[in-house]
Amino acid sequence: MVAAGVGIAVVPEAAARRCARSMPVMMIRIRDPWASRRLAICARSFKTLPRPAKQLVEYLRAAAQ
DSSP states (O other): OOTTTTTOOOHOOOOOOOHHHHHHHHOOOOOOEEEEEEEEOOOOOOTTHHHHHHHHHHHHHHHOO
């Protein structure tokens, strides 16, 4: 919609940069405090995840602390 000129979007900066490489879009970085995000790791069941996924979750949890 943005590239077609019929709207605007608030998206992660990485997504905006990717889109700007292949579509005619401009971006403005939002630096206001409300723009920072809190992320969460989600799974149906952490106990039943395959071993590599469990290792990734543990790595991300440790890095977040």
